[in-house]
Amino acid sequence: MLNNVLNNNIIQIPIKKNMSFKVNTKNLLEALQKTVKVVPSRSTLPILGCSLFDFSNQKMILKATNLETSISESIEIVGEMPESPIAIPIGRLLEITNNISDKEIELNITEKQQLEIKTKTGSFSIMGQDHSEYPSDPIMNETQSIYIKTSTLFEIIDFTKNSTSKDELKPALQGVLLKIDGKSIVGVSTDGHRLSRIIIENEGLENQEQEIIIPTKFLTLLTSFVDKKENAEIEISKNHMSLSYKNTTIYSRIIKDNYPDYEKVIPLDNNKTFTTNKKDLINAIKRVSIFSNRSTKQITLDIGNQKTTISTEDSEQSAKGAETISSQFNNMDNLKIGFNSMFILDALNSIKSEQITMFLNGSLNAAILSETSPDKKMDKLVLLMPIRLND
Template sequence: MRFTISREKLQEGLSAVAASIPAKTTLPVLANILLETTERGIRLSGTDLDIAVSTEVAADVETPGAITIPAKKLQEIARELPPSPVKIAAAGEQRVTLECGRSRFKLLGLPKDEFPAFPAVRFDESWRIKSGDLQKLIQHTSFAVSTEESRPILNGVLWELRPERMRMVATNGHRLARMELPIASTGAATGDLIVPPKALDQIRRLFPAEEELEIARGDNHLGFRSPFTAVYTRLIEGPYPNYEQVIPKDNDKYAIADKGSLTSALKRMSVIASDQTHRIRLSFNAGMLKFSVQTPDLGEAADELPIRFEGDQLDIGFNASYLLEILRYMPTEEIRLTFKAPERAATVEPEGWSDPAKYLCLVMPLRLMD
């Protein structure tokens, strides 16, 4: 194998696959990147057996071939190279030479045969979705997934595909985010998929918003591809909880508040809130929202904010961190909060949003200490 590539193209390819290389592994070949020559240049691939990424970049190929090279060392070398063409050659199945300007490196690789095969996903039965639409769903929901290992099903994002719409839902049992987008019928099979957030992060990072993605499903894998890049991920298996049951339909009190002002007040109150519960009391009255926090070992704080509020007076406690996280992803300057009672779930939605997407977040209250 022998080819010449610009330093920039080499770095571009390496950064695309870097996130799929495990930091620690008992299988030496997983710490390597697979380099293969193609008709258009070279393809770089990496995997940790849960996620696999491959991308193609332009290069001048003299002799075709394939080999795996230690990913971390190749990245470190590429970062320090002078801005000159890089010549890479493999002699046999293990020795790789790399030349750039006056710099010369020799690395020990591993044969291509040792690299794991990518999952069997049939793209002839794929459906097509605009990358920007998918990224919008990911951005507004994946923050709410659980990171606890006790309920692995909640460590993924539920992706519901229907003929005319797609929806993503994520929750950790204390907060929930749900977004739905209308789509043109893709002709593909409908279904519910539970996708690891790490894979969705790669979709956001690697595919430009204007690109159309092909998406196909294998037995327990999902594949995403564009003309130059492909991402494969293992799906999380099992039934997702019935989240519709926890979304309140009868909240009869609502408040409309300025997102920026509410965020600032919550951040101020968080300074005094407990590091364990982050509990803050919110008291809603006609025209005014009062904040108060008392932490026995630390002190107390109070603040207030003008709002529009409809309903009977309400005192309710929340984890300020969860509320702040939800507010960060609200796409409008004003937000609408709805309530039923101090022990019932509250919802947060964008106010005055003209987008065709439907977006709702839910947060469970905390019991107030008198």
């Protein structure tokens, strides 16, 4: 009788079994290709080399982060939904998925936290890591929203991305300053050697006044995921921001630093105007800069009333080059000014008009390139600091 009582009161402990489900190979590959963009190539934290696989409502959510920018991508699954997340090294998983021709693959998470991949002709396994070590998603409390046309956002990103700094000692300059009010949206970037500012009329979208510094990495990622023809809603909390589009959500920290007073460095007295064909100038600089010093990349513009000579000399390699193009200059005396060839090429390529006008003052003063759209709804300005000439 005692045995019967004991047998009737035995607690049945559920045995954790393998969880098997199927996923569309193309969808998995696209999700991995998106999330891998934020995975650091080198890190002291091995867990950051993984993608976190989480599961909810018959969907698999892939997450990746570099602690500053995070991506979350969801795809549908068919079969048993695993009860807990798993962290999988993303490099090898991406490589094998890219080489599978099957339309659908079967994934199985074992008791030993291995991910098994089964195809029609083979099987593969990758050892997972403890998901509890994976960084949690940013907390987005008390958010405010910015509504912006994605075409406007893309224009700002494209114009400002080259002027941001890579200097970790200047965090504010590693992002783009975005100023939004009811009338306009202003994007500004600078690395201390050049400055890009774009002002676009804020058409039909009501926003509270906002002024934030957005990391360049976040802005660059947006261009990979968001359709130009739609509007975007960016949610902003105290320390983070996010944007959701279809199955993708991108998170980023906000740069909490004071941006330099950029208006003070834009000269208002550059009354010497140098005008020429943009394509001719770009091609001449490209050819001449081949012979410039590899570290300084310095070229010199000797600007005259009817022609301009672009020249360079690399004394270390005994190399030099020069080329002359037609131009107009509203000053009787020639003006010699030096630039970093890469910086001036970036600036010229950001201007769309066939003819460019550069506003100058002297050989040691900042030069200005500017452009206003035909409908007057967009204004672009690039400031270039010159390089001091030796002669």
